[in-house]
Amino acid sequence: MTKGQAISLQKNDGGSLTAVRMGLGWQAAPRRGLFGSRTREIDLDASAVLFADKQPVDVVFFRHLVSDDGSVRHTGDNLVGGVGQGGDDEAILVDLSRVPVHIDQIVFTVNSFTGQTFQEVQNAFCRLVDETNGQELARYTLAGGGAYTAQIMAKVHRTGTGWTMTALGNPANGRTFQDLMPAILPVL
Amino acid sequence: MTAELVRGQNHPLFQSRLEIRISAGTPIVAAAALGDENGRIRGTAWVAHPGAPTQPGLEVSRQAAADHRLAVDLDAMTDAVHRVSVLLALPAPAGAPGPSRFGAVAAPFVAVTGLDGDEVASYTITGLEAESAVVALELYRRQGAWKVRAVGQGYAGGLTELLTDQGLPEAVQLAGSINEAVAQGLARSVQAPPPRTSDGDRSRQAAAPAVGPDQGGTAPQGATGPVPPSYGGQPAGGPGQDGPQPAYGGAGTADPSTATGGGPVNYSHPRRQTSAPPPPPAAPQPRPGQPAQPVAGDATGWSMEERLYNQVWGMFEDLARTTAAYRSAVDFAESRMDKELEQALSDPRSRIGGQGDAARESARARHAELVGQARESLDRDLAQLVAEADVVEPALPPAFARWDNPAWHAYRVPMEIPMALRLGDLRLPEAERIRIPMLLRLPLERGLWIDSGRTDGIDGSFTDSHDMRRLAMETAVAHAARLLAVYPAGEFTVHVIDPAGSGAQALAPLTQTGVLAAPPAQGAAGVTDVLSRLTQRVDLVQMALRGGAPDALPPGFDTSQQLLVVNDFPHGFDDRAVNQLRYLADEGPSVGVHLMMVADREESAGYGPLLDPLWRSLLRLTPVPDDHLADPWVGHAWTYEPPLVPPGSQVLHQVLTQVAAARRSWNR
Numbered sequence: 134m135t136k137g138q139a140i141s142l143q144k145n146d147g148g149s150l151t152a153v154r155m156g157l158g159w160q161a162a163p164r165r166g167l168f169g170s171r172t173r174e175i176d177l178d179a180s181a182v183l184f185a186d187k188q189p190v191d192v193v194f195f196r197h198l199v200s201d202d203g204s205v206r207h208t209g210d211n212l213v214g215g216v217g218q219g220g221d222d223e224a225i226l227v228d229l230s231r232v233p234v235h236i237d238q239i240v241f242t243v244n245s246f247t248g249q250t251f252q253e254v255q256n257a258f259c260r261l262v263d264e265t266n267g268q269e270l271a272r273y274t275l276a277g278g279g280a281y282t283a284q285i286m287a288k289v290h291r292t293g294t295g296w297t298m299t300a301l302g303n304p305a306n307g308r309t310f311q312d313l314m315p316a317i318l319p320v321l
Numbered sequence: 322m323t324a325e326l327v328r329g330q331n332h333p334l335f336q337s338r339l340e341i342r343i344s345a346g347t348p349i350v351a352a353a354a355l356g357d358e359n360g361r362i363r364g365t366a367w368v369a370h371p372g373a374p375t376q377p378g379l380e381v382s383r384q385a386a387a388d389h390r391l392a393v394d395l396d397a398m399t400d401a402v403h404r405v406s407v408l409l410a411l412p413a414p415a416g417a418p419g420p421s422r423f424g425a426v427a428a429p430f431v432a433v434t435g436l437d438g439d440e441v442a443s444y445t446i447t448g449l450e451a452e453s454a455v456v457a458l459e460l461y462r463r464q465g466a467w468k469v470r471a472v473g474q475g476y477a478g479g480l481t482e483l484l485t486d487q488g489l490p491e492a493v494q495l496a497g498s499i500n501e502a503v504a505q506g507l508a509r510s511v512q513a514p515p516p517r518t519s520d521g522d523r524s525r526q527a528a529a530p531a532v533g534p535d536q537g538g539t540a541p542q543g544a545t546g547p548v549p550p551s552y553g554g555q556p557a558g559g560p561g562q563d564g565p566q567p568a569y570g571g572a573g574t575a576d577p578s579t580a581t582g583g584g585p586v587n588y589s590h591p592r593r594q595t596s597a598p599p600p601p602p603a604a605p606q607p608r609p610g611q612p613a614q615p616v617a618g619d620a621t622g623w624s625m626e627e628r629l630y631n632q633v634w635g636m637f638e639d640l641a642r643t644t645a646a647y648r649s650a651v652d653f654a655e656s657r658m659d660k661e662l663e664q665a666l667s668d669p670r671s672r673i674g675g676q677g678d679a680a681r682e683s684a685r686a687r688h689a690e691l692v693g694q695a696r697e698s699l700d701r702d703l704a705q706l707v708a709e710a711d712v713v714e715p716a717l718p719p720a721f722a723r724w725d726n727p728a729w730h731a732y733r734v735p736m737e738i739p740m741a742l743r744l745g746d747l748r749l750p751e752a753e754r755i756r757i758p759m760l761l762r763l764p765l766e767r768g769l770w771i772d773s774g775r776t777d778g779i780d781g782s783f784t785d786s787h788d789m790r791r792l793a794m795e796t797a798v799a800h801a802a803r804l805l806a807v808y809p810a811g812e813f814t815v816h817v818i819d820p821a822g823s824g825a826q827a828l829a830p831l832t833q834t835g836v837l838a839a840p841p842a843q844g845a846a847g848v849t850d851v852l853s854r855l856t857q858r859v860d861l862v863q864m865a866l867r868g869g870a871p872d873a874l875p876p877g878f879d880t881s882q883q884l885l886v887v888n889d890f891p892h893g894f895d896d897r898a899v900n901q902l903r904y905l906a907d908e909g910p911s912v913g914v915h916l917m918m919v920a921d922r923e924e925s926a927g928y929g930p931l932l933d934p935l936w937r938s939l940l941r942l943t944p945v946p947d948d949h950l951a952d953p954w955v956g957h958a959w960t961y962e963p964p965l966v967p968p969g970s971q972v973l974h975q976v977l978t979q980v981a982a983a984r985r986s987w988n989r
Contacts, residue, residue, distance in 0.1 A: 185653050201649065201955050203642030233646035234694040235653040 150296050151230050152264035153289060155179055155241045156221030159214040159257035159275070175254055176212045176246040179223045180310040181205050184238040187321050191236075193225060194310055204231035205239065214257075226264060227289065229296050238290040240317050242310050243275070245282040251275045259286055261298065271300040283307045285317055323432075323440040326471035332442040334460065334467045337395040339441070340434045341407055341458070346427030347420055348385040349409050350480075350503050353393070354487060355379070356404035356459075361488035363401075365495050368484075372502030379405070385412045385503050395460065395467050404461045406472070406487070407431065409446075410454035410480045412503050423449035423475065431457045433469050444471040452476055454483040615709035617716035626718055630741050630760055633713065633721070636706055637747070637757045638954055643702040644751050645955040650695035658688035703752050710755055717743075720807040721758055724799070724966045724973070732806065732976050734983040738763060739807050744800065744942060747950065747959040759950075759961065761940075763807075764882060768906050768916030770939035771797045774923055786921075792944035794827035796963045797886055797919045799973065800942075803964070804884060805836055806976045810983035814879065816855070817841035817886045818848050820893030824919070834977035836984065841888075848893045852901040855885060855914055859905065862912040882913045890920040891928070899928065906938050 157179040180194035183205065191200045195210035204227065211222040227239060243259055251257065257275035262268065271287065281304040289298045305316040324332045343351050352370035354362050362368060369379040378397030382389050393405060409429055411421060420426050423446075432443040446457055452475025460469050476482040480499060484492035620635055622628035665680035715726070720739035722728040723746075742763050746756040773786075773793035801815050817828060819841040831837050842851045861878075865871050874880075891899065906916050918939060925932055941949065948960045966973045 186657065190649065190653065199642075199954070201642065202646030203638070203954075204646070231643075231646070231698075233650045234698060235650040235691055 150263060150265075150298065152226065152228050153270070153298065154221075154224050154226045154262045154264045155181070155259065155286060156224045156262060157243055157257075157259050158220055158222045160255040174213045174247065175249050177214065177223070177254070177257065178210065178244050178246050178309065179207070179225050179259075180242045180244065181207075181225045181227065182240045182242070182310055182317065183232075183236045184240065184321060185235040186237065187318070189314070192310060202231065202233050204228045204233070221260075229289070238288055238321055240288045240320070241286040242305075242313050242317070243284045243286055244307055244309055244313070246308055248282060248308065250280045250282050251284070252280055259284070261287055261300065270298060273302055279304055281306050283313055283316075285313060285320060288320060324442040326442055326444040326469075328444075328448075328471050328473045331468045331470040334395075334433070334441060334469055336435045336441070337467070338436050339393045339395070339460075340436065340438075341389075341391040341393060342432045342434060343389040343391070343407070343409065343429060343457070345387055345409070345429040347411070348387050349389075349411055349429065350385045350499065351381055351389040351391060352408040352410070352480075352499065353379050353381055353391055354406045354408055354484075354489075355398070355402045356406060356487065357401055358403045359488075360404055362484065364489070365491055367402075368489070368495060370495070370499045370502065372498045378402075383502070393460065402462075404459055406456050407458045407460075408454065408480070408483060409457050410483070410499075412500070422451050422453055422477075423455060424451060429455070429457065433458070433460075442469050442471075444473070446473045448473070449475050453479045456483065615705070615712050617712045626721075626740055629713065629717060629721060632709075633758050633760055636709055636713070636755075637952065639702070640706055640749065640752060640755060640757060641952045641955050641957055643699060643706075644749050644957060647695050647699040647751060651692055654688045654691040654695070657691075658684050661687070699751065703755065706752070706755050710757075714758075717758065720763075720803070721760060723758075724964060724970065729972050729976060732979060734810050734979055735807060736809055738809065738812065742803060742807060743964060744769075744940075745964045746962040747952075748962070749957060749959060756962070757959075764910075764913065765915045766910055768910070768918065768939045769797075769800065770936065770941045771800075771917065771919045772922070772941055772943050773919055774921035789944065790823070790919075790921075791827060793919050794824040794888060796942070796944040796965065797888075797917055798827050798830055799964060799966055801884060801886055801917065802830060802836075802973055802977055805980050808882065810980070810987040812881045813884065814838045814881045815884045815886060816851055817888070818851055818893075819888045820844060820848055821889055824888040830973045830977055834974065835981045836977050845893050845895065848898050849895075851885065852898050852905070855883060855905055855909070856901045858883070859908050859912050859914050863908065866912070880913075882915065883909075884915045884917060886917045886919065888919045890918055891925045899932070903932075903935050906935055 157177055159175060159177050178195055180192060181200075182189050183191040183193075183200060191202075191205075193200050193205045193207050195207065198207040198209065199205070206226045206228075208221075208224045208226070215222045225241065232239070241261070245251070245254070254275060258272060259275055260272040261270045263270055273284070273286065275284065283305040285301050285303040285305055287298055287300045287302075289296055291297075301320055303316065303320065305313050307313045307316075310317075324330075326332060341353075343349070350371060352368060353376075354369075355367040355376070356362055365373075366376065369376040369381045371381065371383050371385070374381050374383050377399065378394040380392040382391075391407065395405075398405070409431075411423065411426075423429070428445050428447045428449070430443065430445050433441045435441060444458060446455060449455060455475040456472045458469055459472050460467055476486065480496040481493050484495055489495060618625050618628040618632060620628045620631035622631050661684035662681055665677050665684065668677070668680075670676060714723070717726065717728065718739065719726070719728045719732055719735075720741065721743050723743070740763060741760040742765075744759045744761050747759050748756050771793045773790045805813050805815060815831065815837055816839065817824075817831070817837060819825065819828065820843060822841070822843050824841070825832075828841060832840065842848060861874065862871075865874050885905065887902070890902075894902070902916070905914060909915060916939065922936055942963060943949070943961060944963055946960050946962045948958045950959045950961050951957065952959060
């Protein structure tokens, strides 16, 4: 799918989308020129912001790995990216059945903490996975992207009795999720 | 060297006397058929089967089994024999309950071995589906030498079709007599175990011995150690408890190289997806729409004790988080209602007519709805935790158990130091029914402070200072007794300083049973004496450790952990004694000297801020329920309840009597 395309992943019975994971993987960009072994480390961070009625209530990121209610968990900060292919270097797991009742939207973001734009990142991707069956719901390739340092990936929001995921992929700029707040609010 | 054959592959045989080992996850029938130069079976005498187990150069077992050993002597074959086929079949449905197609069982594994047991070639028959009989291998003559070939040809029509295909005229009769012989064999043998159910699976897992290092001090930290498999199972389950075994062992000759003792093993190559994998062992599935039944010890750990410890901490975290979810939802609902009510009030239109009332009404309804939903999900989680606590609490070992737990009545002096100690119970106002055991790792890392100061009970009750002191001392005695009881005999020593003798009544369980190292020290002289002895001890052990010579301690040195219970602080303490006490609090825990202060902070206010570090370094516990402890995740204020012995119970006395007896025999 292309950047910026929004798709709704409405489950018919609503209840089947019970756990989702946002996975993020990347590789450090090799330095051009001599001393090629001196790769420049790139630190991408995945965050999830929990909203109740358009007010941020809780956030899960590398400084706060578990939401207070325990429904959203970050698997831990990875500062340098992976060496191999394909695996998630950071992941955020959301147990939708345990999300507090007043939380109606969860927004996933990716930031480049070290400041490189996505143009400089290698093999970076971000994906949304239905944890119950491992099926990939959406996948973005960040590498070779535009000159921006953050992306608002997707939001999961309540509809009726169940949850719906909308893929966003909006580019933004910022070092951590706080910088993205102005960009997040319009998509709520 | 074992050649792992794939279908159609062959391998030379250099021995003439061979054994063919067959293992499958379920009882199967094994037979061997001889073929002439055209591959035909000339007659029933050319087939070795359970009804006629021996033929020249061939022997098969008499009955269906999960493991077989077929003996083959190729030199004993007549010259007319050019081929020996190894046939496998599932017992006919009439003969035995069980699967009727190979697709439903684990892939059978066949190995050709020499008499010394070395495998020559092996073959895993994968890709079977509806077949109920299969030609596994054939040994064949090629230019005077024998070879083995992996065949794997299956027949959905069973043995009849197989034998017909091999050119045997009496195929139907022979297949019938084989089935009859198998049925008789089954009748002779021990009743086949029932198919494994989810319950059977569970008890088998419980019976698996949890191999691990000794419990206690050497046990790996649950949070940081490698994650072992989680054995869900009853605490009573030990290595000797046999659940229904998987259908192995019918022949009693399970070879460790070909059959592991676990569940059905899929021998097919993990990345060679030629067939659907056999169904995994059925995990206990919760009934749809209902959470799984909680089981005690349902957590990771190397021992039952560690699993229970981790489970208790898991319950602690779950309760903290589910309550956090509830509280934040209620807070949000209230702030939203406030905002909406304010809006309705400030809107000039609402002052006319019933519009304002309607807006207020709907704001309240929205609040009630959200709170109701939050309560509903909280109740769902609490019900699960209550059910879990109901199974976990009775399963706890004495060190983790309440004093009213039967584990204490069955108390025996332990041989090992437990990994943790229950210091009391924790609860939250939203969940009055759930008491989380407050477990603290042993050995203690910091001293304890039993606060005898006046706390207004959280239920509004008022306890006067005299009662409070008595309660504090009783609590301290209960903690000290528990520590004495959970350590092996002679590995924990308790000293008491009671300068004015005011704690004599509460100390009776300790003094009467004779578990103390010495009578409680009284007066200023007694205080000085005990403190200087313990200070010296700390100095000595520290010196030995820093000098790298922990074995240089004087002979007869008491290496046990020491606990000093101090009542009535600071009465009878001079400045020197106070300094020694602070030294013990700071340096003692690392060398096994612990402090338990029973004190009212107000009474030592005369020392000014000098003692603040002392109080901060101690873990404050209260003799009455008090909400001063916070959890490490969300920071709720938890109500702590001390672990008091039920009134009138003799359990403390009985336990300490045993401890004293064990100590006497240990000293001898």
